[in-house]
Amino acid sequence: MSVxxxxxxxxxxxxxxxxxxxxxxxxxxxxxxxxxxxSGSGKSTLLRMVGGFEQPTSGSITIDGEDVTHLxxxxxxxGMVFQSHALWTHMNVFKNLAFGLKLRRMPAAEIRxxxxxxxDLVGLAGYGDRMTTQLSGGQQQxxxxxxxxxxxxxxxxxxxxxASLDQHLRERLREEVRDIQQRLGITTLxxxxxxxxxxxxxxxxxxxxxxxxxxxxxxDVVYRDPKTPFVAGFIGSMNLIDGEVxxxxxxxxDLTVQLQVPDGPATLAIRPESLxxxxxxxxxxxxxxxxxxxxxxxxxxxxxxxxxxKSMVAHPDLFRAGQGVDVFPRAIAAYRDNQQIYRS
Amino acid sequence: xxxxxxxxVRPLVDTAESRRPIGLLFVAIPVFLVxxxxxxxxxxxxxxxxxxxxxxxxxxxxxxxxxxFFSDSYSLDNLSITLWTTLVCAILLLMICLPIALYLxxxxxxxxxxxxxxxxxxxxxxxIILAFAFIRVLGPNGMVDxxxxxxxxxxxxTPYLTPWGPVIGLVWDNIPLTVLxxxxxxxxxxxxxxxxxxxxxxxxxxxxxxxxLPRISNSIxxxxxxxxxxxxxxxxxxxxxxxASPEMLGPFMQRTLREVQDPxxxxxxxxxxxxxxxxxxxxxxxxxxxxxxx
Amino acid sequence: MSTMxxxxxxxDWLGIFFAGLLTIAIVxxxxxxxxxxxxxxxxxxxxxxxxxxxxxxxxxxGRADVWNALMLSLQLTxxxxxxxxxxxLPAAYAFARMNFPGRNILFFxxxxxxxxxxxxxxxxxxxxxxxxxxxxTFWGVVLIQLVGTLMFMIWIPVAAFQSxxxxxxxxxxxxxxxxxxxxxxxxxxxAGPTIAAAVLLSFVGTFYETEGAWLxxxxxIRTMPVLMISFIxxxxxxxxxxxxxVLLWVPSFIALMFARRVIGGGAFARGFGG
Numbered sequence: 001m002s003v004x005x006x007x008x009x010x011x012x013x014x015x016x017x018x019x020x021x022x023x024x025x026x027x028x029x030x031x032x033x034x035x036x037x038x039s040g041s042g043k044s045t046l047l048r049m050v051g052g053f054e055q056p057t058s059g060s061i062t063i064d065g066e067d068v069t070h071l072x073x074x075x076x077x078x079g080m081v082f083q084s085h086a087l088w089t090h091m092n093v094f095k096n097l098a099f100g101l102k103l104r105r106m107p108a109a110e111i112r113x114x115x116x117x118x119x120d121l122v123g124l125a126g127y128g129d130r131m132t133t134q135l136s137g138g139q140q141q142x143x144x145x146x147x148x149x150x151x152x153x154x155x156x157x158x159x160x161x162x163a164s165l166d167q168h169l170r171e172r173l174r175e176e177v178r179d180i181q182q183r184l185g186i187t188t189l190x191x192x193x194x195x196x197x198x199x200x201x202x203x204x205x206x207x208x209x210x211x212x213x214x215x216x217x218x219x220d221v222v223y224r225d226p227k228t229p230f231v232a233g234f235i236g237s238m239n240l241i242d243g244e245v246x247x248x249x250x251x252x253x254d255l256t257v258q259l260q261v262p263d264g265p266a267t268l269a270i271r272p273e274s275l276x277x278x279x280x281x282x283x284x285x286x287x288x289x290x291x292x293x294x295x296x297x298x299x300x301x302x303x304x305x306x307x308x309x310k311s312m313v314a315h316p317d318l319f320r321a322g323q324g325v326d327v328f329p330r331a332i333a334a335y336r337d338n339q340q341i342y343r344s
Numbered sequence: 345x346x347x348x349x350x351x352x353v354r355p356l357v358d359t360a361e362s363r364r365p366i367g368l369l370f371v372a373i374p375v376f377l378v379x380x381x382x383x384x385x386x387x388x389x390x391x392x393x394x395x396x397x398x399x400x401x402x403x404x405x406x407x408x409x410x411x412x413f414f415s416d417s418y419s420l421d422n423l424s425i426t427l428w429t430t431l432v433c434a435i436l437l438l439m440i441c442l443p444i445a446l447y448l449x450x451x452x453x454x455x456x457x458x459x460x461x462x463x464x465x466x467x468x469x470x471x472i473i474l475a476f477a478f479i480r481v482l483g484p485n486g487m488v489d490x491x492x493x494x495x496x497x498x499x500x501x502t503p504y505l506t507p508w509g510p511v512i513g514l515v516w517d518n519i520p521l522t523v524l525x526x527x528x529x530x531x532x533x534x535x536x537x538x539x540x541x542x543x544x545x546x547x548x549x550x551x552x553x554x555x556x557l558p559r560i561s562n563s564i565x566x567x568x569x570x571x572x573x574x575x576x577x578x579x580x581x582x583x584x585x586x587x588a589s590p591e592m593l594g595p596f597m598q599r600t601l602r603e604v605q606d607p608x609x610x611x612x613x614x615x616x617x618x619x620x621x622x623x624x625x626x627x628x629x630x631x632x633x634x635x636x637x638x
Numbered sequence: 639m640s641t642m643x644x645x646x647x648x649x650d651w652l653g654i655f656f657a658g659l660l661t662i663a664i665v666x667x668x669x670x671x672x673x674x675x676x677x678x679x680x681x682x683x684x685x686x687x688x689x690x691x692x693x694x695x696x697x698x699x700g701r702a703d704v705w706n707a708l709m710l711s712l713q714l715t716x717x718x719x720x721x722x723x724x725x726x727l728p729a730a731y732a733f734a735r736m737n738f739p740g741r742n743i744l745f746f747x748x749x750x751x752x753x754x755x756x757x758x759x760x761x762x763x764x765x766x767x768x769x770x771x772x773x774x775t776f777w778g779v780v781l782i783q784l785v786g787t788l789m790f791m792i793w794i795p796v797a798a799f800q801s802x803x804x805x806x807x808x809x810x811x812x813x814x815x816x817x818x819x820x821x822x823x824x825x826x827x828x829a830g831p832t833i834a835a836a837v838l839l840s841f842v843g844t845f846y847e848t849e850g851a852w853l854x855x856x857x858x859i860r861t862m863p864v865l866m867i868s869f870i871x872x873x874x875x876x877x878x879x880x881x882x883x884v885l886l887w888v889p890s891f892i893a894l895m896f897a898r899r900v901i902g903g904g905a906f907a908r909g910f911g912g
């Protein structure tokens with residue numbers, strides 16, 4: 001059953017540029033959906049429209065069957081966690097959490113119980129009297145999360161909540177948020193530009209570029225089967241090679257790959273782990289650099305026309321710069337006119 | 345925000361060079377001027393009004409000029425009209441400038457730019473031109489009278505030469521800096537912290553009361569201090585627009601010094617003005633020093 | 639980003655309200671003065687003057703006291719601004735870039751002038767000038783107006799010098815420029831526009847300075863604003879005051895144009911403790 005229903009939403013800013021272009025999405029009850037894309041892809045604007053901080057130019061947003069498109073943020077059943085956590089520095093932790101409940105004229109005893117329960121949930125039991133400025137970055141972000149959760153919103157909105165934290169803390173909070181979200185079964189929309197975050201947390205990922213949806217799928221599908229060259233290039237590492245198809249063969253420089261599609265231009269996509277390299281006397285490429293990561297190695301190759309390819313190899317010590325090599329793609333996908341036309 | 349301001353809030357850069365007194369040479373003349381023409385006159389005014397020659401010509405501790413001021417009904421009337429004007433101006437300034445500053449903080453576009461330009465405009469109008477314009481508009485047979493007459497309304501009771509004359513002029517004159525200071529304070533309220541409040545259900549009034557007001561209370565006090573310091577001893581506008589009696593402390597001091605030729609009396613009045621403003625002065629200095637040291 | 643206001647596209651009634659109100663209250667009076675300056679006959683209760691013309695410009699500009707006051711004001715303002723720049727800019731550079739004993743306390747001592755009610759302080763200074771026989775003299779007025787420019791001419795240039803990135807100067811040293819060359823080719827061009835705005839603002843501020851000139855200068859020194867006071871007090875022909883107002887406002891208009899960057903940037907409000 002879909003809790004959040006976004007239909008054909010478009011947002012045009014005054015300059016005329018479309019930040020979000022006829023975007024549609026259904027989010028099921030208890031689902032965590034990640035909006036993933038580079039900066040300027042419109043993912044934050046979309047989230048802010050769900051929260052009520054921006055008005056769509058056209059289209060509609062429905063929560064639990066109620067059209068909220070023109071409701072102001074204070075009248076929507078959404079709770080937002082901001083990138084800069086946006087805690088009110090003139091209030092202590094307890095007051096930050098209690099503020100929304102007080103506006104709802106809840107009795108003081110009930111407020112106290114609720115706030116303490118939520119602080120406990122985010123692992124900050126006993127921190128109520130602290131001023132927000134005395135907390136570490138991770139703790140501040142937990143308070144911001146608690147502040148949204150305490151009002152029991154139908155939909156939780158997270159706008160790059162971990163962007164200001166360091167790598168280590170980010171990974172820990174990621175797991176915590178996912179745990180809390182699953183325990184409460186709260187429907188969540190999560191904006192990020194980090195693919196690790198999206199791949200590790202989301203039930204489904206929406207990949208966005210230039211205000212449009214590129215692909216909506218489970219994380220593993222998005223990784224294994226990117227539907228557009230943009231997704232192929234954005235998620236994980238990928239060799240994208242532009243070339244021509246003639247008589248069932250894709251050609252670029254000395255590289256030829258069998259590809260059963262009609263003749264014409266095409267973009268070939270090969271993951272580095274799907275590109276095998278062997279030493280050869282009739283080389284199609286030359287080794288530019290070998291990097292040893294311990295568990296595996298990465299070989300940078302140049303085709304004769306200078307096109308750079310990456311290959312993941314188990315034994316990097318077998319290769320050296322300047323060496324001539326032959327390449328064998330194992331799994332490939334091909335794109336034409338922004339559509340996938342072939343996949344092995 | 346310009347580059348200059350970003351840096352301005354930083355402390356003075358500590359250079360790697362060791363402390364060299366040569367810098368003192370560079371700053372010597374301005375510092376000397378401040379000591380000679382700001383700090384010394386203030387001390388001098390206090391000391392000369394409490395430590396002076398009595399009738400027999402001997403120097404001694406003597407508060408008679410203060411005793412006179414506080415027993416003379418004319419002086420007291422002048423003091424109370426000054427306090428009244430300052431208070432009314434402060435209230436009016438806040439009532440006018442806070443809504444304008446709030447509007448400017450949360451609006452973009454040409455209309456907002458126009459409103460901002462107009463609000464800052466009086467800064468570039470010397471008070472002497474303001475006084476002249478005031479008389480031509482609100483004075484007897486001024487523009488307001490002309491327009492009222494044209495639509496068959498009765499003449500207004502002109503505020504010219506009444507206590508309301510200086511009030512209107514001083515409020516007009518002080519709008520720009522009050523708006524600018526409030527706007528600077530509002531700039532420190534992050535958009536996201538307001539959005540977070542709306543997200544948990546606060547309407548515009550609740551956002552203002554619970555989120556914005558606590559954050560800008562210091563700026564409000566700075567703005568008020570600054571206008572109080574200016575208004576309490578203002579001269580030009582009360583002199584030209586206000587009633588001849590009772591008069592505000594500014595014109596009163598000027599008359600005592602230059603026409604009555606009673607320097608001790610004038611200095612006594614000045615010291616009393618210092619006394620009434622000392623709280624605002626100290627608060628103002630403290631705030632500015634703090635914002636610089638941040 | 640519109641957080642408090644209504645959504646884009648709706649009419650900004652609040653903005654229209656403020657714009658209308660401020661136009662009437664701020665532009666209106668000045669417009670009336672401007673109209674008077676080009677009016678030859680305007681009898682009550684006509685809404686529009688009966689006769690426009692330049693007759694009173696000729697009469698005003700023909701008055702010897704107007705010319706004397708204008709010349710005196712220009713002399714006075716030039717002397718004060720030059721002196722102020724001469725003593726304040728090196729001091730500002732020292733505050734921004736050098737380290738010496740008592741630097742912070744000396745820096746904040748310039749606030750003292752703003753901590754007192756202004757006219758009270760002027761009276762206290764006048765009492766000292768009375769003993770020094772500086773009342774009614776050119777140099778007495780110069781001194782009092784010089785003090786008025788100090789904080790302005792030190793604090794804004796200090797911020798300007800500090801905003802010049804040290805690394806930019808170091809990079810210049812690195813490619814072989816000596817200290818003076820660095821100051822001349824890097825520091826000054828970077829800080830220049832802000833400093834120029836400060837100098838200009840202090841020129842205009844001094845030109846309009848009324849209270850010190852009136853208290854210290856009278857009766858010998860009659861600057862333009864002082865002359866204007868006597869025009870108002872003596873109920874002279876209305877148009878004389880109007881023409882003088884328009885004339886007086888010209889420098890202000892130039893300052894308005896030039897100072898926009900400084901004031902718009904908020905540096906100014908900060909200078910006053912915002």
